[in-house]
Amino acid sequence: MNRLAVKAYELRQNVLDIIVSGGGGHIGGDMSSMEIMLTLYNRMNVSPDRLKDPDRDRFVLSKGHCVETLYAVLADKGFIDLDEVKAQFSRFGSEYFGHPHNTIPGIEMNSGSLGHGLSVGVGMALAARMDARAYRTYVVMGDGELAEGSVWEGAMAAGHYKLDNLCAVVDRNHLQISGTTEQVMTPGDLHARFAAFGWHVIDVADGNDVDQLNEAFDEAERTKGMPTVLIANTVKGKGSAVMENKASWHHHLPDAEEYRRISGDFAARKEALEHE
Amino acid sequence: MNKIANRAVMCEVLKEAAARDRNVVVLCSDSRGSGSMTSYAEAFPSQFVEMGIAEQSLVSTAAGLASCGKRAFAISPASFLSTRSYEQCKVDCAYSGTNVKLIGISGGVSYGALGMTHHSAQDIAAMSAIPGMRVYLPSDRHQTRKLFEALVKDDQTAYVRLGRNPVEDIYEEGSVPFEMDRATVLCEGTDVLLVACGEMVKPAKDAAALLAAGGVSAGVLDMYCVKPLDREGLLSAAAGKKLVVTVEEHAPFGGLGSMVCQVTAGADPRRVICLALPDAPVITGTSAEVFRHYGLDAEGIARAVKGALL
The missing domain is CATH 3.40.50.920 (Rossmann fold)
Structure with a gap:
């Protein structure tokens, strides 16, 4: 049994509860990026006891709308209180709203407007180099986000400065709010595009597989002289047939029947993983 | 007639600060010449970052550096800095609370006959509308020095507009009345x-x-x-x-x-x-x-x- 793989389904249920409590959320991308964030937070050098440690690894959720998963993972790692998030999400005056901000413990940068995070990560990685610190910087982006030109400004700078302490992850779930990424704006050969900007590119066949992600992050750490990007092939809405691969679930509030079915699917997959 | 532009004084103050504090970092967008920062880049190569002609990335990268303890100065023509990278100034600097000083060089109509693309006649309005963003337009070189000496010490973001050409002195060196945020x-x-x-x-x-x-x-x-x-x-x-x-x-x-x-x-x-x-x-x-x-x-x-x- 893979403990983290099981945990991913426990946290999916927490994300579902957060979203239902708050009256809606970006559930499709939350589900596709769950294993990416969970895997990272179980290997990064971060701790709620050392929030300002200059040697901590840095994480930027450039696709900030998937904050519900970040909340669930941060709560699991002890940075924030899950019950408080569930009770407060999107409520009047709440600290917990629909995009990350850095007054919440464990969140480094405010995000939500797409296309900023990679260049922010470039700055963090440059700072590590200037200060001869060994921390690594991770940036998670969406595949729809890659249409933002500023992403490629950041990609260019990371390649130019050969930032091997920077690792980007593309949550390649193939869907965005209006349809497939191919219908909306062709992302083309992402492997070739990042490689052309001077990146080491790792295609993760199943970006919802914790072991495959860990292997890829290991390879990224071993890669010297260039930044690494993981093209993590994921499933939007991963975890329940009710929402998998459905663009209409990009942002959604499940009704009572949907909640019951999704919750049941999560429990069934969790149980199956427990017996693997 | 004074021959020293305000931007040249900025460079001198930043060189003095960089020598004292290795966390002072300057970023340019192929603008080190326009910003009079060439001598800084040569003197402090490890505290200088060239971002190329990419103002959005310039500001985001400055914010990333600042989030790791750097005192980042992003120096770029005011017309592009205040509009092309406006959202980065809003989100990555002001909203995220990073210590990025946004320096709009060749501000106003300094670029003269280059036309409207290169004029910044809306930067005060744009930058002032961002919650948490301070906006400074120093008058002469002596006040510019006082302002930058204050800015290198503080920990919050700000936008500064500097003109391109030398302007006649208003104050006298050695007796410049200056109090931060007081006219x-x-x-x-x-x-x-x-x-x-x-x-x-x-x-x-x-x-x-x-x-x-x-x-x-x-x-x-x-x-x-x-x-x-x-x-x-x-x-x-x-x-x-x-x-x-x-x-x-x-x-x-x-x-x-x-x-x-x-x-x-x-x-x-x-x-x-x-x-x-x-x-x-x-x-x-x-x-x-x-x-x-x-x-x-x-x-x-x-x-x-x-x-x-x-």
Whole structure:
């Protein structure tokens, strides 16, 4: 049994509860990026006891709308209180709203407007180099986000400065709010595009597989002289047939029947993983 | 005539700061020459980051560096910095609370005949509208030094607009009256108050002299701190005057004039006239030609004051 793989389904249920409590959320991308964030937070050098440690690894959720998963993972790692998030999400005056901000413990940068995070990560990685610190910087982006030109400004700078302490992850779930990424704006050969900007590119066949992600992050750490990007092939809405691969679930509030079915699917997959 | 541009003074202050503090970092967008930062880049290569012609990435990267303890100065032409990377200034600097100083060089109509693409006549309005963003337009090189000496020490984001060309001295080296976020009273007057910022301070001061010769007593306020506007300084200087006149190298909306009106309308209602660039692309010419054309030189300001007092 893979403990983290099981945990991913426990946290999916927490994300579902957060979203239902708050009256809606970006559930499709939350589900596709769950294993990416969970895997990272179980290997990064971060701790709620050392929030300002200059040697901590840095994480930027450039696709900030998937904050519900970040909340669930941060709560699991002890940075924030899950019950408080569930009770407060999107409520009047709440600290917990629909995009990350850095007054919440464990969140480094405010995000939500797409296309900023990679260049922010470039700055963090440059700072590590200037200060001869060994921390690594991770940036998670969406595949729809890659249409933002500023992403490629950041990609260019990371390649130019050969930032091997920077690792980007593309949550390649193939869907965005209006349809497939191919219908909306062709992302083309992402492997070739990042490689052309001077990146080491790792295609993760199943970006919802914790072991495959860990292997890829290991390879990224071993890669010297260039930044690494993981093209993590994921499933939007991963975890329940009710929402998998459905663009209409990009942002959604499940009704009572949907909640019951999704919750049941999560429990069934969790149980199956427990017996693997 | 002074030959030292304000941007050159910025470079000197940043070199002094970088020598003291290795966390001082300068970023440019293929703009080290325009920013007079070439000698900095040569002297402190490990505290200089070239981002290429990519203003959005310039600002985000500066914010990433600042989030890791750096005192980041992102230096880029004001026209591009204040609009191309506006959202990065809003989200990555002001909203995220990072210590990034955004330095808009060749501001206003400094680039003259290069045209509207290169003019920044809306940067005060744009930057002032961002919660948490401070906006400074120093007048001469001596005030620029004082401002940058203060900015290298503080921990919050700010936007500074600098002109490209040397401007005549207003203050005397060694005795520059400067208090952070407090306007400087250049001269007292009884009839009219002229409020100016940046390159318009000098013509405003000269206009006061012209007006004095014609029997009109005008005070002049150097409001280099456009945001936070020195409200108390303004109200104190405006008290008892028949007229307040604002002068700025900026479009007529959302700049110094608008902000002065907001204060006076609410606290001390009185007549204010706002002298500014037009709500249109600016005519081709040097800064001096442009200012003269729109009545933003000393004679034009004096003329407007006399006309308003009739």
